[in-house]
Amino acid sequence: MNPEGSTDYPFSVPALQQMKSLAFETNVTFFVGENGSGKSTLLEAIAYQCGFNTAGGGRNNAYDVDASHSGLGEYIRLSWMPKITNGFFMRAETFYHFASHLDTMPGSLQYYGGRSLHKQSHGEAFLSLFNNRFGKRAIYLLDEPEAALSPARQLALLRIIKDLEHEAQFIIATHSPILLGYPDARILNFDEQPVEEIRYEDTLHYIVTRRFLENREKVLDELFHDEG
Template identity: 80%
Template sequence: MFLRSLELLRTAVGDPNRYPFSIPALRSLESITFRSNVTFFVGENGSGKSTLLEAIAYQCGFNTAGGGRNNYFDVEASQSALGNAIRLSWFPKITNGFFLRAETFYHFATHIDSMPASLQYYGGKSLHEQSHGEAFLSLFKNRFGKKAIYLLDEPEAALSPARQLALLRIIKNLEAEAQFIIATHSPILLGYPDAQILNFDSPPISEIRYEDTLHYLVTRRFLEKRQAVLKELFDDESD
């Protein structure tokens, strides 16, 4: 494990009522200790997990539009609003890694196409010439290696359930010598064995058991009692 902890610098917060400190999980943030090579950020949309992941990417020197330290391209709203307000503690410090933003991956693929010599590090084929899910897996298989930190923001966005399982296998193959911090809504990814899961829905940010996550509970109830859940949902809608 390389990144050991994260601390919010209160002197850099400014107005606590302005974004991103208006988000309850970030307003109450003091520090986070990472105890596993695989950590998940979990919470509803707008809970702050992607904002904090982006701030970590900023402090790592990664392009906050997506990519590593040497990927220079920009997209609208790619600047981290939280990056200067956190401090990372490393042992040892590493500079290798990658920040995946699912929502800006198209721009990243276009950036890679502008540097043909770089395609060898992504499977030798344009990411635009593959399906969204294939391009994600090509990135994971060919760009990811050891002694690095990987920050993934909702990687399941382009992955079928089967390919989410394939991602878990890639993580397992690298876990001993790489660190992953993943913001996700996927109950499949969250099931990774012995992962640390940090819940952003009930401030302060704290660890939660896989079986206690809302993602697991909602998915399990739907799969086990689909007809009852749908009836309840549609009946409520018609009232």
């Protein structure tokens, strides 16, 4: 994946430097890791190879966002049977621009719930996208979809995934312990080199969240304690 030993970003990211191949063995796969670990960069590269707009969207959404070009996309290859060309790349950080893009094409709004995504709350707009745009026989790439979702709406997203799981593929980069709890999903840890599968209960997302919920006062005391 690293062209001629390049040390430029994103080829300087340790997880990507050592990655030769990655197999997707389940219909729902999660990428986890700290910020800068490479999970979103790889997701964007996959979107590029699928023909999706790397600023966010599907194959027919042509608009530009600064810094949305995939520097990695040209250096990976996808191998799949059968090849699926339908789907969507959802980027939380550029969702505003995607919503603005849709407003320039009023005829497209029928596929996203019938009204401007800007006229809904951030969380409502996310769910409107998931409920109306997602269908069968497709691949969905979601980059931190929990960004605007309350815990209850994260559970609603899990229900949508469940309804489509057997006829669609989901690859999701997330920090959410709720989403990571999806049953029988494969979780790939980008904090390890090479990237390897990790149990839900072994993710830092689960460990830190559980410790906080079970020992909130102790955790906060340790966090705020003044050593002198």
